[in-house]
């Protein structure tokens with residue numbers, strides 16, 4: 001079954017940029033979680049989540065991001081969330097997650 | 105209820121070009137029929153149906169096109185069908201309509 | 209890909225406006241099974257053609273009909289059912305209509321009088337996967 | 339726009355892979371009613387959140403649950419039902435979960451113990467149309 005989520009990773013100077021393509025939902029959240037945890041554990045750096053091509057996310061995906069944020073913070077680093085589409089930005093506002101992540 | 109079909113009309117030298125956008129199905133075939141019949145009755149010229157942006161058509165739409173073709177032929181003119189997407193071209197082949205219309 | 213038979217069912221009113229919903233479900237299901245884009249398009253057209261027939265016939269008894277998508281390891285079967293069994297008359301092998309001709313051409317198997325109580329069944333086989 | 343109440347029903351297995359099908363149907367229905375794109379997105383998220391809850395809970399009794407889209411002149415109501423009535427326990431107003439919090443924020447009305455036998459109902463009102 002083809003996944004509706006594609007995850008690209010790019011090493012930058014101050015952060016690893018993760019580009020999300022498609023949908024993070026109940027069927028893909030686990031895949032995102034494993035991928036982000038492994039990046040965080042290996043790289044111990046800031047994360048930038050580029051959401052330019054993220055079409056959908058719900059509480060399953062937001063839960064994963066919060067879990068990853070905890071881990072990143074333990075290492076004294078942070079998560080930047082960038083280029084949210086309007087509907088997804090609204091979800092961050094409703095849930096106050098815009099105050100937890102660094103929104104760009 | 106917003107229609108899933110948009111129809112644009114453009115007067116050319118040897119033909120009126122009709123550009124179809126979206127879907128011709130059971131809910132929009134009637135609209136296509138009325139529009140094409142009125143063009144044919146007014147303009148009495150060749151028709152070119154540009155399907156570059158036609159995403160879907162089924163027997164309902166094909167039926168309309170065949171009906172219009174009859175009327176156009178009665179006036180000694182023809183219908184050119186152009187820029188079919190692959191799936192739609194397949195329907196013309198299956199039904200042998202590719203032999204009835206002038207395919208471009 | 210699905211490992212055992214699973215099914216999804218969609219119930220629609222006899223209304224032209226909602227046939228496109230059946231196409232949306234068809235593309236979702238077919239994509240999940242791993243059909244190629246062009247096969248998905250075939251399935252969408254075939255489903256719409258059957259819906260067209262039902263919607264045009266309408267029913268004096270039932271207000272809706274059901275489409276069942278049966279997802280198996282190697283095929284997708286789509287079955288149409290309705291409380292109004294008299295609609296079975298619409299589906300005959302010796303049909304001259306363009307719509308049902310297209311269905312037979314696009315699908316791998318069609319059953320005009322299925323034994324399972326449904327009005328019509330048709331299947332598409334997944335190729336190149338197993 | 340629909341003139342009288344009409345409904346579309348979708349039956350899904352308790353499987354994560356099929357929740358996206360509910361979103362497809364939601365966008366089709368909401369677009370037909372004339373909701374704006376951003377409202378459609380809200381409805382899609384809300385429906386998914388409820389599906390997520392059901393799929394995560396699963397059922398030892400039923401293999402599927404139903405989503406009914408009730409289309410009225412001025413609103414879309416989405417009701418969730420299942421043979422396994424015990425799933426009603428999942429829907430309580432005093433819920434602290436992120437998912438149901440999002441549902442309440444995005445929809446105009448939510449009913450945690452609807453009287454119609456369904457497990458949960460929620461509505462979105464069409465604005466600027468009539």
Ligand SMILES: Nc1ncnc2c1ncn2[C@@H]1O[C@H](COP(=O)(O)OP(=O)(O)O)[C@@H](O)[C@H]1O
Pocket residue numbers: 217274275276287288289290291292324325326327
């Ligand atoms: N969507 C469907 N597609 C195909 N078969 C179906 C569908 N829904 C029900 N059936 C089958 O049709 C038969 C009759 O169904 P039933 O539930 O009695 O409804 P109805 O009263 O509409 O016939 C049963 O064998 C059932 O499994």
Ligand SMILES: Nc1ncnc2c1ncn2[C@@H]1O[C@H](COP(=O)(O)OP(=O)(O)O)[C@@H](O)[C@H]1O
Pocket residue numbers: 347404405406417418419420421422454455456457
């Ligand atoms: N998808 C649905 N959404 C909301 N209510 C529903 C749905 N399907 C059925 N109902 C209602 O729920 C009640 C119980 O339905 P019923 O057909 O007995 O199925 P079940 O055995 O699953 O409860 C009925 O009042 C019915 O109208």
